[in-house]
Every structure is written in structure tokens, then in C-alpha cells.
Amino acid sequence: MTFISHIVCAYLFVLLAQQVYSVPTVDGSEDLLDALLKRIETLEASDAENKANIAKMEEEFKMKQSESEKEISMLKQRMKKMESDFKLQEEMLLKKIKDQTLMSLDSISDITENESVGDDIVDQAPSVKDHIQQRRSIIRKDRSIPEMETAFYATHTVHATHHLGVNQVLPFELAITNVGNAYNIHTSTFVAPVPGTYVFHATVMGIDEQGGDPHMRAYFDVDGTAYSVFYVTSYDQSSQMLVINLTAGQTVSVKNDYSDEGFIGTHHSSFSGFLLYQHSSMNAVVGK
Numbered sequence: 001m002t003f004i005s006h007i008v009c010a011y012l013f014v015l016l017a018q019q020v021y022s023v024p025t026v027d028g029s030e031d032l033l034d035a036l037l038k039r040i041e042t043l044e045a046s047d048a049e050n051k052a053n054i055a056k057m058e059e060e061f062k063m064k065q066s067e068s069e070k071e072i073s074m075l076k077q078r079m080k081k082m083e084s085d086f087k088l089q090e091e092m093l094l095k096k097i098k099d100q101t102l103m104s105l106d107s108i109s110d111i112t113e114n115e116s117v118g119d120d121i122v123d124q125a126p127s128v129k130d131h132i133q134q135r136r137s138i139i140r141k142d143r144s145i146p147e148m149e150t151a152f153y154a155t156h157t158v159h160a161t162h163h164l165g166v167n168q169v170l171p172f173e174l175a176i177t178n179v180g181n182a183y184n185i186h187t188s189t190f191v192a193p194v195p196g197t198y199v200f201h202a203t204v205m206g207i208d209e210q211g212g213d214p215h216m217r218a219y220f221d222v223d224g225t226a227y228s229v230f231y232v233t234s235y236d237q238s239s240q241m242l243v244i245n246l247t248a249g250q251t252v253s254v255k256n257d258y259s260d261e262g263f264i265g266t267h268h269s270s271f272s273g274f275l276l277y278q279h280s281s282m283n284a285v286v287g288k
């Protein structure tokens with residue numbers, strides 16, 4: 001082949017290749033660029049739209065947030081007010097209960113005398129009700145025990161009494177006071193009429209016993225048990241007080257301790273006593 005024929009062959013080959021692979025022409029490239037630009041424009045537009053949407057959402061969120069915050073602070077304020085209202089009401093109620101309790105206690109005597117008095121208070125304050133009913137029952141119980149009046153004061157009319165034996169009862173045969181007659185002038189002995197707390201007092205004046213012991217000794221005797229010993233010298237006085245729980249029937253007297261002793265009477269010596277508190281019989285058993 002010649003050089004020319006080579007050139008022709010190459011040209012033909014190029015033409016053929018162009019036909020087979022459709023290599024784009026200059027016009028085709030412009031179309032593609034347009035398409036790309038269009039696409040980019042579309043994308044940019046949708047991006048802007050998205051951004052706008054996000055901004056809008058953000059704004060909405062912020063608004064909602066501030067609304068919620070407002071609502072929360074309002075709720076907090078309402079709670080505070082409710083709390084302070086509650087406290088105020090509580091204080092008022094407590095004061096009312098206290099006042100009513102005091103009023104109820106003030107009218108306890110009325111309540112006992114007349115059952116219907118005080119019931120309005122009781123109905124208004126149920127917490128006071130139990131208390132008042134308890135008080136009522138205590139008062140009724142106390143009233144159901146007939147109050148025992150017991151008090152005595154006795155002395156010895158003989159000026160000088162000698163030769164007393166050991167454990168002999170000192171005679172106080174003149175009862176100036178004997179309310180309830182629980183003191184027996186014949187035996188110079190007190191007999192407890194009811195269970196209770198009793199108070200006794202005795203004063204003994206000593207005498208000059210010729211040849212005997214210059215001291216006289218006496219004591220309170222409660223059913224054979226010695227309490228509160230008196231140690232008495234001549235023409236001197238000795239006193240003792242005895243406060244003691246007794247059951248009904250227990251006896252109290254003043255007894256001599258040393259043999260062949262004496263004492264001075266005629267209002268220089270005395271024996272007295274009274275009931276301080278009466279106990280219900282149940283308590284007396286417990287206190288025994």
C-alpha cells in the first residue's frame with residue numbers, strides 16, 4: 001500500500017468509529033450542561049426551602065417553649081398561693097380547735113349539770129368530742145362515789161397520865177371535831193371509812209417521871225406497824241405528821257413505846273387527822 005492509501009484508511013476508520021460510538025458533538029455537550037445547571041438550580045431552590053422550613057420550625061418551637069415556660073411559672077404561682085391558703089386555713093382550724101377545747105373545758109361544769117349544754121361545741125369539733133366524753137365519764141365516776149367527809153381532832157382531858165404499858169394506846173378521849181365519826185373516842189383509834197390518802201398529826205408533851213426514864217417514846221401505829229416515832233423529854237413537846245394510803249377498815253392510833261411512861265394532856269397533847277383524797281376501791285386494791 002501507498003502512504004495515501006494509509007491516510008484514507010485512517011479517515012474511514014475515524015468515520016466508522018464516530019458512527020459506531022456516537023461520540024457527542026459540540027451541540028450535544030451544551031444540552032448536558034443545561035441539564036446540569038437546571039438540576040443545580042432546582043437543588044438550590046429546595047435547599048432554600050428546607051432552610052426556610054427549619055427556621056420556621058425553630059421559631060415555632062421557641063414560641064411553644066416560651067409558652068410552656070409561662071404556663072409553668074403560672075402553675076408554680078398557683079401552687080404557692082394554694083400552699084399559703086392551705087397554711088392559713090390550717091392555722092385557722094388549729095386556732096378554732098384550740099379555742100373550742102378551752103371553751104369546752106371551761107364549760108365542763110355546765111356539761112355535767114346539763115347534758116345538752118356543750119353538745120354544739122362537741123358536734124363542731126369531733127377531735128374535742130372524745131376528750132369531753134372522757135372528762136364527762138371521769139366526772140360522773142367521781143360523782144358516783146359519795147364524798148366521804150372525814151376529819152377529827154382529839155385531846156386528853158387528864159393533866160398527867162402515868163404508868164403507860166408498852167404498845168398501850170395513848171388516850172385522846174375528848175373529840176373536839178369528829179366529822180364522819182371515824183374516830184373512836186373509847187379506843188382513841190381512827191378507823192378508815194373508805195380507801196384513800198389520809199393525813200394524821202399528833203403532838204405529845206413529856207412529863208417528869210420520878211425515878212423512871214426521863215424520855216418518853218411514842219409512835220403512830222397503823223394496823224400493828226409503827227410509823228413516825230416521837231421522842232419526848234420532860235415538859236417538852238414532840239410532833240409528827242403521817243400521810244398514808246389506807247384501805248377501808250385500817251386503824252390508826254398513837255401508842256406508847258417504853259414501859260411505865262406518861263405524858264401531859266389538857267390540850268398540851270393532841271391527835272388529829274383527815275381524809276385528803278378518796279380513792280375508788282379499784283385504786284385501793286392496786287395501792288395495797
Ligand SMILES: *[C@@H]1O[C@H](CO)[C@@H](O)[C@H](O)[C@H]1NC(C)=O
Pocket residue numbers: 114115116117
Ligand atoms: C339544758 O340546757 C338547754 C340549753 O341551754 C336548755 O334548753 C334546757 O332547758 C336545759 N335543761 C335543764 C334540765 O336544765
Ligand SMILES: *[C@@H]1O[C@H](CO)[C@@H](O)[C@H](O)[C@H]1NC(C)=O
Pocket residue numbers: 197245279283284287288
Ligand atoms: C396511794 O394511792 C394513790 C391513789 O391510788 C396511788 O397513786 C399512790 O401510788 C399510792 N401511794 C402509795 C405509797 O401506795
